[in-house]
Each structure stands twice: as C-alpha cells, then as structure tokens.
Amino acid sequence: MVGSGDMHNLMPLQYGIVSYIDELAQAFLVTLELYFVGLVLGFIMGLTFAIMRQFGGRVLSRIATGYIEVIRGTPLITQVLLVYAIPVAINAAGIADLPLNWYFYYIDSQNRIAVTLNWPILASMLGLGINSAAYQAEYMRGGFASITSGQLRAASSIGMTRWQSIRYIILPQGLRRSIPAWSNEAAYLPKYTVVAIWVGVMEILNMSKTVIARTFLSVEMYLILAIIFFVFITAINKVLEITHSRTKIPGV
Amino acid sequence: MSIVLDVRDVWKSYGELQVLKGVTFSVGEKEVKVVFGPSGSGKSTLLRCINMLDPPDKGEVLLKGQSLMEDGVNLTMMRARIGMVFQQFNLFSHLKALDNVTIGPQRVLGLEREEAVDRAHVAIEQVQMTDWIDHYPAQLSGGQQQRIGIARALAMDPDVVLFDEPTSALDPELIGEVLQVMLDIAQAGTTMIVVTHEMGFARAVANEMLFIDDGIIVETGTPKHFFTAPENERVRQFLHRLEVLYGGQESVEQ
Numbered sequence: 150m151v152g153s154g155d156m157h158n159l160m161p162l163q164y165g166i167v168s169y170i171d172e173l174a175q176a177f178l179v180t181l182e183l184y185f186v187g188l189v190l191g192f193i194m195g196l197t198f199a200i201m202r203q204f205g206g207r208v209l210s211r212i213a214t215g216y217i218e219v220i221r222g223t224p225l226i227t228q229v230l231l232v233y234a235i236p237v238a239i240n241a242a243g244i245a246d247l248p249l250n251w252y253f254y255y256i257d258s259q260n261r262i263a264v265t266l267n268w269p270i271l272a273s274m275l276g277l278g279i280n281s282a283a284y285q286a287e288y289m290r291g292g293f294a295s296i297t298s299g300q301l302r303a304a305s306s307i308g309m310t311r312w313q314s315i316r317y318i319i320l321p322q323g324l325r326r327s328i329p330a331w332s333n334e335a336a337y338l339p340k341y342t343v344v345a346i347w348v349g350v351m352e353i354l355n356m357s358k359t360v361i362a363r364t365f366l367s368v369e370m371y372l373i374l375a376i377i378f379f380v381f382i383t384a385i386n387k388v389l390e391i392t393h394s395r396t397k398i399p400g401v
Numbered sequence: 402m403s404i405v406l407d408v409r410d411v412w413k414s415y416g417e418l419q420v421l422k423g424v425t426f427s428v429g430e431k432e433v434k435v436v437f438g439p440s441g442s443g444k445s446t447l448l449r450c451i452n453m454l455d456p457p458d459k460g461e462v463l464l465k466g467q468s469l470m471e472d473g474v475n476l477t478m479m480r481a482r483i484g485m486v487f488q489q490f491n492l493f494s495h496l497k498a499l500d501n502v503t504i505g506p507q508r509v510l511g512l513e514r515e516e517a518v519d520r521a522h523v524a525i526e527q528v529q530m531t532d533w534i535d536h537y538p539a540q541l542s543g544g545q546q547q548r549i550g551i552a553r554a555l556a557m558d559p560d561v562v563l564f565d566e567p568t569s570a571l572d573p574e575l576i577g578e579v580l581q582v583m584l585d586i587a588q589a590g591t592t593m594i595v596v597t598h599e600m601g602f603a604r605a606v607a608n609e610m611l612f613i614d615d616g617i618i619v620e621t622g623t624p625k626h627f628f629t630a631p632e633n634e635r636v637r638q639f640l641h642r643l644e645v646l647y648g649g650q651e652s653v654e655q
C-alpha cells in the first residue's frame with residue numbers, strides 16, 4: 150500500500166531540525182486536516198444527536214443517549230482503531246472488497262510525494278468526528294435546554310410547528326449559548342489528533358518522532374512541538390472568543 | 402353578531418388535580434370578555450385549553466364553527482388564528498422587535514419578507530413602538546416588551562386574541578401604557594379574551610365579565626352588574642379584596 154509511511158523512507162539523513170521544515174509543515178497540514186474535518190463532522194453529528202436527544206421523542210432520544218454514553222464511556226483510541234480496522238477486516242474476511250488502497254497527494258518542492266488523504270487519515274478523521282460528536286452534542290443540548298419554555302409556547306401560539314420552533318427559535322439561541330462550553334471541545338480536539346499515529350498517519354507528532362530518530366534532538370523537537378500546539382490552540386481560542394462576542398444578543 | 406369562539410363544557414386535569422370542571426362560554430365578533438378570579442382558579446389553563454397548547458380532556462372548542470379537537474384538524478394553522486399575549490411577554494430574545502413581529506407572518510403564513518415587514522409596521526404602529534423596532538427584547542422595558550408581544554399577536558391578523566394577565570408582571574408605572582394599547586385595539590374592534598384584575602380596563606371595554614373560581618364560571622355579567630350588584634358571595638369578597646389591594650385606584654382613567 151502506498152501511504153503516508155513512504156515519506157519516511159524518502160527523507161534524506163540530515164542534521165538540524167530546520168532542514169526538516171518541509172516535512173514538519175506537511176505533517177502539520179495533516180494535523181490541521183484531522184482537526185478541522187473531525188470538528189466539522191463532530192459538529193454535524195453532534196447537532197443531530199443533540200436535537201434527537203432533546204426533541205426526538207422516545208426512540209430517537211434513547212438512540213442519541215445511547216450513542217453519547219457509549220462514546221463517552223470508551224477511549225478515543227479504541228474508536229479510531231475500530232473505524233480503521235473494521236473495513237480492513239471486512240476485506241480480509243472476503244465479505245466485501247472495500248477500496249482502501251487509494252491516496253491523494255501533492256508533489257512537494259523536492260519532488261517528493263506528500264500524502265494528504267488515504268484510508269488511515271480518513272479513518273482517523275471519522276474516529277475523531279464520531280468521538281467529538283458525543284461531547285459536542287452534550288454541550289449543545291445544554292444550550293438548547295436553557296431556552297425558556299415560554300418562548301416555545303409563544304412560538305406555538307403563532308402557529309409554528311415543532312420543527313419551526315426548533316429551527317427558528319431554539320437553534321439560533323441554543324447554539325449561541327453553547328459556544329462557551331463548546332469552545333472547550335474545539336480547544337481540546339487538536340491535542341487528540343495525535344491518536345492518528347496508531348493507525349500510521351504521518352501527522353505532526355509522528356513526524357516529530359521521525360525527525361528525532363534522524364537528529365537525536367528529542368528535547369528540542371518536543372519543545373517545538375509543544376510550541377506549535379500552543380500557538381495553534383491559542384489561535385483557536387482567540388477565534389472562538391471573537392465569534393462569541395460577535396454573536397452576542399444585544400442587551401442579554 | 403357572529404360567534405368567533407365557542408367554548409363548550411371544557412374539562413382539564415393535571416394528574417389528580419381537576420383544574421377545569423366544565424367551562425362554557427362564547428365570544429362574538431369584536432367582543433371583549435374579561436375573565437377574573439382567584440389565583441389558581443384555572444384562568445391560564447383555560448386560555449391554554451382554548452388554543453390547544455394544553456388540549457382539554459373533554460369538551461369542545463370551536464373557532465368560527467370549526468372544531469379544534471376533531472381528529473385531522475390542522476392545529477398549527479388553527480393556532481395561527483388565535484393570538485396569545487403572555488404574562489411574561491415571552492419575546493424571542495435573539496430577534497429584534499421588528500423580527501419578533503415578522504417571524505409569524507413570514508414563517509407561518511408564508512408571506513414575502515416585504516409583505517411581512519409592512520404588516521409588522523402596521524401592528525407595531527398600533528402598539529406605538531415604531532421607534533423601537535431595531536431593539537432587542539433585553540433592551541426594552543417590560544411595558545415595551547409586552548407591547549411588542551401584542552404586536553406579534555396582531556400581525557397574524559387573528560380571529561381572537563387571548564391575554565393572560567398581560568400587566569401583572571409589570572412595574573406599576575408601566576401598566577398604563579400597556580392597558581392603553583389594549584383599550585385602543587379593543588376599540589378598533591379586536592375580539593379579545595382578557596384575563597386581568599385591572600377593573601378599570603374591564604369597566605371601560607368589557608362586554609361581559611366572567612368570574613371563575615375553582616375551575617368553574619361562577620358568575621357572568623356586565624361590568625356594571627359586577628360593580629353594582631354582584632350576586633355571589635365569593636365574587637363580592639374577591640372584588641372587595643382587589644379594592645383593598647389597589648385602594649380603589651385604577652390604572653386606566655376614563
């Protein structure tokens with residue numbers, strides 16, 4: 150299989166972390182992909198589960214509750230490993246022939262293949278999204294639950310359907326209110342992207358380890374890695390803060 | 402005079418608690434009915450039963466002859482024809498005053514934005530809030546919020562508007578402006594059922610007053626009847642208590 154591991158072999162033996170800057174940047178790009186896709190997927194799924202849990206009636210709310218509890222009660226790493234392994238196992242057992250050996254890439258400045266998407270990366274994105282959805286759902290549900298029942302009665306009184314009340318009254322207010330709590334999840338998720346190592350993704354931590362293997366500069370490399378995450382997460386927090394203040398309802 | 406709303410033998414309980422025990426009355430076009438009675442007697446429950454926010458256990462509610470309790474009736478469309486004004490205003494806090502009023506015509510009646518805005522302007526003018534349309538609920542006083550609440554109901558062009566103690570959550574100095582608006586729209590011919598203890602308002606515009614106690618209508622009559630010769634002892638006591646409470650003063654001067 151052609152995958153992210155190939156880059157490892159193509160990397161020239163050099164000393165000094167600076168000479169691996171391209172590789173590190175490439176790997177950070179993968180980290181960014183994992184983060185944003187995981188967060189967005191988690192948002193879409195989380196919103197769905199939050200609505201199901203809060204307004205879905207008996208069956209749907211049970212399903213949502215079950216999902217949230219199972220995900221929150223099991224380690225992220227096993228979720229990612231399972232997402233990765235199930236299709237592989239299906240192929241191995243001959244049940245189906247799922248296409249897992251594809252990849253997207255670009256050619257970097259030194260004419261090397263830089264993989265941007267393959268099955269391990271996709272599986273990690275899905276795993277992160279599936280996991281994050283459970284936490285995001287809980288934060289959003291908290292926001293939805295805080296909308297007063299009086300507003301819902303008012304919505305019914307002007308003839309809104311249940312779905313219209315959710316769409317036009319609860320979501321706009323509930324999502325705004327869940328931003329502060331939701332920000333926790335958005336700021337934690339970058340750190341969790343490193344689990345992708347376990348399915349062989351060459352993200353920033355994996356690349357850092359590779360660089361250390363070549364340069365033996367472990368302390369320096371890990372410090373740089375910490376700084377990269379710190380800057381990244383600080384930037385996310387800043388964006389969220391601005392979003393929160395921009396979406397504030399005047400007078401509230 | 403044609404009947405707008407017909408309430409027939411409505412019963413409602415919450416668990417063991419029997420709240421409404423057979424309430425019957427009707428409201429004709431352009432009529433104002435004032436409902437009053439002790440706290441906990443079932444006034445709010447009655448209003449919620451009328452627009453099916455809380456469907457009655459038994460009985461019948463007809464809007465212009467059409468039952469709201471029949472199977473297959475489009476309840477949301479029927480509710481759109483029954484306005485409601487709440488004690489706690491219940492404005493949509495993420496929407497400007499204008500949009501609190503346009504959202505119904507736009508989303509429920511399916512009007513174009515411009516039409517909805519035109520309609521909202523008319524309703525907002527009626528409650529004298531034209532200068533405040535760009536304010537959010539939290540930026541408005543209680544009295545202003547309630548007037549927008551009234552405009553929100555009026556903009557739907559309802560057959561009847563239900564008021565549930567619209568001034569009892571207000572500071573005393575803000576009650577007058579809301580009552581004035583209610584007087585204006587009553588005189589403009591709005592069909593209204595008003596739960597209130599503002600006897601000045603009742604005296605000014607009520608075609609009929611209904612005294613409700615313990616889930617039944619105990620006595621009905623004109624304001625004149627109630628203020629001169631109420632028959633029932635409980636009514637007399639209640640009116641006396643109101644007078645003691647408010648010192649005979651009324652927020653509406655006629």
Ligand SMILES: Nc1ncnc2c1ncn2[C@@H]1O[C@H](COP(=O)(O)OP(=O)(O)O)[C@@H](O)[C@H]1O
Nearest residue numbers: 415418420438439440441442443444445446447
């Ligand atoms: N949703 C509800 N669940 C249970 N009890 C209720 C509910 N709504 C009202 N009640 C009870 O019904 C009685 C009448 O209430 P309500 O209609 O609000 O009276 P009023 O508006 O005349 O003060 C009260 O005893 C109240 O506690």
Ligand SMILES: [Mg+2]
Nearest residue numbers: 444445446566
């Ligand atoms: Mg009440």
